[in-house]
Amino acid sequence: MSTDPTEAQFVKMLTFMKQPKQVLEIGMFTGYGAMAIAEALPADGKITSLDIDPYLKTWVEDVSKDFPEGAKHEIVVGPALDSLQTIEGKYDLVFIDANKAEYKAYVETLMERDLLAKDVMIIADNTLYVGYPMLSETYDTQPARRGFGDAVREFNAWVRDHPKLEQ
Known part of the structure; x- marks a missing residue:
């Protein structure tokens, strides 16, 4: 469920190497992975997390408000497939860690809606x-x-x- 510390550091390293401006996280849970990614973003980078649970949005926003990189984080609440129909932009990095049965649909939707930058890196957890x-x-x-x-x-x-x- 939650990104563990080793995985968070690995994703943080990939983020640092990629230097994306726009990151999409599908499945946030406690925000641990999102904050690891945020730490590695360039100054003008931004991470958007999709999560189904409104309580987690409130909780993550509360615990990250004093975190220096917390301002780079936006949370969209709703089923990921629905949220993917409402977001805009081109994502340089996508981290998928949500409903395993929907991984293919997530990537298909990202491609169909032209939400991926030309040189996007997609990281799919739990493969x-x-x-x-x-x-x-x-x-x-x-x-x-x-x-x-x-x-x-x-x-x-x-x-x-x-x-x-x-x-």
Whole structure:
């Protein structure tokens, strides 16, 4: 659910290397990943986070108000697929960590709405999803996760085969 410290530092490093002006985060939760990204943004950089929970918007805004980079962060509340229909701009970096079953739809919507900069970097979290995309059902220890694992496997194959994307 939440971006862990090692992952946050890795995404922060990628952000620093990319130096994006506009970042989109799909799935914010506690804002930990968003703040790591914000720390690595250039002075004129901005991160927009999409999250379904209005309480988390209020909470993250409250805890980040005294954080020097907090002013670079905007939060849009609603289902991500709906929010993707309302946002504008060209994003240089996209970090996806939301509903695993919708990853493909997120990227398709970003492409269809022309929201991606020419040299965009898309980071999709959980593409290994604790092994579920590769394991057969015989080895399921948590069968409820199978649907997400299958969706992630399908997303990975779609990205692999898409002529405009690479892994």
